[in-house]
Amino acid sequence: MIGLSGVTKIFNAGRPGEVTAIAAADLAVARGEFVSLIGPSGCGKSTLLRLIADLAPPTTGRVTVAGKPAAQARKDRSYGMVFQKAGLFDWRTVRRNVELPLELRGVGKAERRERAAAMLDLVGLTEFAGHYPAQLSGGMQQRVSIARALADGPPLLLMDEPFGALDEMTRERLQGELLRICAETGTTVVFVTHSIDEAVFLSDRVAVMSARPGRITEVVSVGLGARTEDVRQSPEFFAAVTEVRRALRAPDRAVPAPAPAEPK
Numbered sequence: 444m445i446g447l448s449g450v451t452k453i454f455n456a457g458r459p460g461e462v463t464a465i466a467a468a469d470l471a472v473a474r475g476e477f478v479s480l481i482g483p484s485g486c487g488k489s490t491l492l493r494l495i496a497d498l499a500p501p502t503t504g505r506v507t508v509a510g511k512p513a514a515q516a517r518k519d520r521s522y523g524m525v526f527q528k529a530g531l532f533d534w535r536t537v538r539r540n541v542e543l544p545l546e547l548r549g550v551g552k553a554e555r556r557e558r559a560a561a562m563l564d565l566v567g568l569t570e571f572a573g574h575y576p577a578q579l580s581g582g583m584q585q586r587v588s589i590a591r592a593l594a595d596g597p598p599l600l601l602m603d604e605p606f607g608a609l610d611e612m613t614r615e616r617l618q619g620e621l622l623r624i625c626a627e628t629g630t631t632v633v634f635v636t637h638s639i640d641e642a643v644f645l646s647d648r649v650a651v652m653s654a655r656p657g658r659i660t661e662v663v664s665v666g667l668g669a670r671t672e673d674v675r676q677s678p679e680f681f682a683a684v685t686e687v688r689r690a691l692r693a694p695d696r697a698v699p700a701p702a703p704a705e706p707k
């Protein structure tokens with residue numbers, strides 16, 4: 444579904460304020476897979492997601508999405524995106540927020556209504572279709588944002604800390620809902636998070652990034668099977684959390700360690 448090969452991203456190349464945000468990233472994500480990106484603040488997680496979304500071009504390397512160059516995938520609306528802020532339009536009802544991507548594509552009213560209703564059912568907000576965003580809790584707004592991202596039926600969902608601003612209980616409930624939605628729709632997900640627990644609970648694989656310049660230093664396979672709430676207390680869950688924590692603390696193997704000082 445996604446292929447990154449030799450991808451680098453340098454902001455302000457050759458100018459004052461040059462920043463190497465991503466250094467030589469390679470990653471392949473299979474159809475239907477759930478992959479999280481985790482790493483220290485500023486390591487380039489959001490940048491990597493933006494490169495996949497073709498919201499910024501890579502400086503070098505190739506990004507493919509659904510077998511196409513990323514730019515084509517964006518034109519074909521091959522992905523939906525969800526950010527930390529739900530970004531809903533306050534003056535539109537929940538239903539009309541979800542309909543927006545369909546409206547932009549010129550889909551007729553009846554089909555829009557039907558599709559929005561199915562999406563609101565999927566995220567459990569059918570009875571709030573006529574409400575305005577300000578009448579919803581933060582968690583409900585984020586569910587609307589997920590429904591909107593999926594309205595056009597994209598095969599891929601790109602999520603940038605979507606639950607980062609929510610309280611722990613809401614966050615855990617939405618994690619379970621997201622997994623159910625992915626299982627029902629077969630959507631592939633790339634998910635940026637700061638939380639090791641969240642990455643482990645949700646993911647098939649966790650891509651661990653080093654501090655800037657961001658590299659993918661390790662990819663940890665999780666494989667927890669069916670994620671019921673009990674999984675969070677299981678030995679397998681704790682073992683995977685420990686493994687990701689170790690990978691985050693490991694020195695970046697891609698960068699040679701400095702040679703020891705010569706004895707005087």
Ligand SMILES: Nc1ncnc2c1ncn2[C@@H]1O[C@H](COP(=O)(O)OP(=O)(O)OP(=O)(O)O)[C@@H](O)[C@H]1O
Pocket residue numbers: 454455462463464482483484485486487488489490491655
């Ligand atoms: N448009 C830009 N122009 C210049 N530098 C940028 C730009 N966007 C990001 N950067 C820099 O690239 C680096 C990576 O930023 P990015 O937002 O991808 O990190 P992140 O891992 O998502 O951070 P956080 O976890 O804090 O959200 C940072 O040093 C940031 O300052």
